Amino acid sequence: MDNCLECRGLTKRFGSVRALDNVNLTVRPGRVVGLLGPNGSGKTTLIKLCNGLLTPSDGAITVCGEAPGKRSKALVSYLPDRCCLPEWMSAKQLMDMYADFYADFDRARAEDMMARLNLSDKLLVGQMSKGTKEKVQLILVMSRRARLYLLDEPIGGVDPATRDYILETIIRNYDEDASVIISTHLISDVENVLDDVVFIRDGQVTLQASVDDLREQYGKSVDALFREVFRC
Amino acid sequence: MLGKLIKHEFRATRRIMLPLIGGVLLLSVLAGLSIRGLDRIQNFGFLGVMYSLTLTAFFLALFALGVVALVLMIQRFYKNLLRDEGYLAMTLPVSVDEHIWAKLLVSFVWFAIVTLLSVAAMLIMLSIGTRMNFLRGLIGGEELRKILRETLRYIGGGNIAAFALECLVLLFLGSCATCLRCYASLAIGCSAANHKLAWSFLAFIGIGFVLSLLQNTISFGVLPNLDFSFVENSMESVETAVQLFHGAMWTGSALALIHCAIFYFVTRWFLKHRLNLA
Numbered sequence: 001m002d003n004c005l006e007c008r009g010l011t012k013r014f015g016s017v018r019a020l021d022n023v024n025l026t027v028r029p030g031r032v033v034g035l036l037g038p039n040g041s042g043k044t045t046l047i048k049l050c051n052g053l054l055t056p057s058d059g060a061i062t063v064c065g066e067a068p069g070k071r072s073k074a075l076v077s078y079l080p081d082r083c084c085l086p087e088w089m090s091a092k093q094l095m096d097m098y099a100d101f102y103a104d105f106d107r108a109r110a111e112d113m114m115a116r117l118n119l120s121d122k123l124l125v126g127q128m129s130k131g132t133k134e135k136v137q138l139i140l141v142m143s144r145r146a147r148l149y150l151l152d153e154p155i156g157g158v159d160p161a162t163r164d165y166i167l168e169t170i171i172r173n174y175d176e177d178a179s180v181i182i183s184t185h186l187i188s189d190v191e192n193v194l195d196d197v198v199f200i201r202d203g204q205v206t207l208q209a210s211v212d213d214l215r216e217q218y219g220k221s222v223d224a225l226f227r228e229v230f231r232c
Numbered sequence: 233m234l235g236k237l238i239k240h241e242f243r244a245t246r247r248i249m250l251p252l253i254g255g256v257l258l259l260s261v262l263a264g265l266s267i268r269g270l271d272r273i274q275n276f277g278f279l280g281v282m283y284s285l286t287l288t289a290f291f292l293a294l295f296a297l298g299v300v301a302l303v304l305m306i307q308r309f310y311k312n313l314l315r316d317e318g319y320l321a322m323t324l325p326v327s328v329d330e331h332i333w334a335k336l337l338v339s340f341v342w343f344a345i346v347t348l349l350s351v352a353a354m355l356i357m358l359s360i361g362t363r364m365n366f367l368r369g370l371i372g373g374e375e376l377r378k379i380l381r382e383t384l385r386y387i388g389g390g391n392i393a394a395f396a397l398e399c400l401v402l403l404f405l406g407s408c409a410t411c412l413r414c415y416a417s418l419a420i421g422c423s424a425a426n427h428k429l430a431w432s433f434l435a436f437i438g439i440g441f442v443l444s445l446l447q448n449t450i451s452f453g454v455l456p457n458l459d460f461s462f463v464e465n466s467m468e469s470v471e472t473a474v475q476l477f478h479g480a481m482w483t484g485s486a487l488a489l490i491h492c493a494i495f496y497f498v499t500r501w502f503l504k505h506r507l508n509l510a
Contacts, residue, residue, distance in 0.1 A: 014425075048509075051323050055505050074325035084319035086312075088247065100236045101324045 002065035004029055004148040004179035005050060009059035012045050012203075019045040021203040022059070027179050027196075029147075032171070034190055034211075034222070035183040037200035038230050043183040044081060046200070047152050050181075051078050064147045074102065077146035081153040081183075083133045087126035091119060091136055098140050110143035113169065131162050138166055142173040149180040155189055163189055187223040197222055199229060233326045237334035242341075244312070245304055249342055252300060253349055256293045260353035263290035264360025290357065294350055301346045305339040306414050310432075314422040318509045328503045332415065332496065339411050340404065398481040405488035412495035413439060419502035425510070443491075 005027040012020040020042045027033055035043050048054040049061055052068035066072040085094060091114060098105045114121060117135060125133060138154065151170065155163045163186075171193050174180050184190055197214065199207040206229070211222055218225050266283035273279055312321050313331060321331065417439060421432025 053319070053322055053507055053509060070325050070327050073323055076323070078319075078323050080319040082316055082319070084316045086244070086317055086320075088244070093243070097240060100240070101233070101326070 002062075003027060004031075004064055005181070006062045007046075007049075007059065008061075010046075010049065010056055010061050011058035012042075012049060012054060013057040018203050020049070023200075023203070023205050025198060025205055025208065027148075027181060029177045029179055031195045032174075032180045032182065032193055034187070034194040034197045035181055035200060036185065036187055036197055036222075036226055038185060041200045042203040043200055044152055045203070047078075047150050047181070047183055050148075050150055051076060074104075075147040077141045077144040077149045079138060079141045079149075079151045079154055081156065083125075083130070083137060085125045085133060085137060088124065090122050090124050092121035094125070094136070094140060095121065098143070102144055104145040106143050106145060109173070110139055113139045113143065117165075131158055134158060135162065135165070138169055142169050145175055145178075147178050149174055149178060151180065151182045153184055154182060155184060155186055167193055187226045188221075191222045194222070199226070201230065233324075234330045234333060237324075237326060237330055238338060241308070241334050241338040245308065245338060245342060248300065248304060249345075252293075252297055253345070256290075256297050256349065256353050257356070259286070259290040259293050260356040261360060262286050264357040267357070267361025290353075294353060297346050297349070301339075301342045304342070305335075305411055306418070308339075309335050309415050310418050310422070310429075313503070314418060314428070314507075314509065316509075318507075322503075322507065322509070328500055331503070332412075332499055335415070336408055336411050340407050343407050344403075395478075398478065398485070402481055402485045402488065405485050405492060409488045409491040409495065412492055412499060416495040416498040416502075419499045419506075423502050423506035423508050425508065428510070439495075 003026050005025065007023045007025040010020055010023040010025075011018065023042075023046065025046075035046065037043050045054065049056055050063055050068060052073060061068060063072040064075045066075070089097070095105075095107055095110055098110070099107050111121070114136075117139075119132065119136065123132075125136070128136065134154075141149065141151070149170070154166050154170065158166065167190065170180060170182070182190055182194070191211070194211050196208070196210050198205055209217075214222060214225060220228075263286055266286040269279065269283045273283075311317055313335075413436070417436035418432045420435040421430070422428040424431040
């Protein structure tokens with residue numbers, strides 16, 4: 001089976017600024033990977049490159065063996081760091097839309113999650129609170145049986161209870177052969193669900209290792225190591 | 233996937249266009265009744281003011297409908313592909329070409345509906361207002377039908393179907409060129425880091441400037457060296473003048489097609505290589 005993500009010498013420049021600089025990264029199937037770094041370190045740029053929302057300046061990237069494009073997009077489920085749902089659409093219309101475009105969308109799973117949160121599918125996005133919008137967006141993303149889940153700051157700006165719900169939803173719903181990449185700087189909240197971590201700083205990958213190896217090697221939690229490495 | 237995109241694009245636009253279309257049709261009936269009322273009243277009092285206001289509202293609504301169709305065409309492209317909704321739309325498993333075509337075709341359909349509806353609304357107003365059946369008059373009135381047939385025979389050079397096709401092609405390509413020019417401007421402007429709409433507006437002006445520069449270069453540099461005596465010769469008989477008219481129609485279509493192709497590839501390139509969702 002192809003690796004879920006492979007980056008070779010991946011570089012992205014915005015004018016004279018190098019947002020990503022010669023990134024080499026491999027994500028194998030069945031792993032939950034934490035993409036960890038401070039704000040502005042290049043996490044979102046990397047995720048956008050995986051989605052084909054940006055094109056690389058140099059290097060190569062493959063997602064499930066495909067260059068980012070129409071075919072790779074069918075295999076990737078993406079949660080952006082903001083609400084991207086049209087305000088005029090209801091949850092039902094959104095589910096219709098996902099079912100139309102994604103062959104791997106599991107509608108029963110989405111409806112079940114909506115029901116457990118007591119969310120009416122007639123509710124318009126514009127009528128939802130910020131937290132509810134984030135939950136609906138997450139439900140849609142995690143109701144796909146995708147090969148790679150790209151979650152950009154899924155727990156940023158939500159209360160601790162919602163944070164727990166989001167992490168539980170992620171862990172309970174991804175398939176064994178799929179991988180999940182979670183971009184965040186709230187390490188302590190996600191540490192327990194991660195298999196691997198990637199530290200990224202100033203557009204460069206400074207560390208890629210499994211959480212178990214790190215704990216064994218440094219004798220401390222990923223959160224403590226992150227604070228040490230990224231101390232200002 | 234193009235069909236699915238078109239379906240969702242119609243779903244997004246019809247919620248705005250259908251109520252407006254309903255409103256215009258209702259106002260056309262009310263405007264017709266107002267004409268009848270104005271004809272009947274002796275003193276221009278309160279009723280007269282109300283009738284006049286209804287008529288004004290009808291014409292304003294007709295104008296607004298066209299403006300809304302135009303604004304909606306621009307707004308859908310901008311909001312759906314280049315703002316936050318772009319994170320959803322641009323990660324769907326569809327190509328950039330399918331996105332552009334879906335937006336373009338749906339905009340054209342609304343433009344066509346608005347044009348046909350405007351004619352229909354005017355006919356409704358006049359039919360009710362003057363107690364004449366204009367529609368029946370157009371289709372069933374022998375005198376009117378004869379005039380129409382003669383006119384079309386002259387313009388169409390005996391081939392009315394070909395003339396209708398020329399008009400349709402020119403209208404379609406002209407509308408597409410307008411839409412694609414807006415799309416290209418937005419795609420260029422939104423590739424900037426900040427002030428995306430201001431850059432888009434500048435891009436629109438810039439495109440206009442380049443086009444007029446090209447037109448002027450052709451007008452003053454190339455055309456004077458060509459022999460246009462055939463235009464004068466064509467005016468000597470109706471048949472040759474009609475032929476010249478058809479030539480002009482197809483030339484217009486060809487120019488619109490060239491504009492479409494240029495704007496399409498600019499839009500496509502910027503969406504593919506310079507997408508910058510902030």
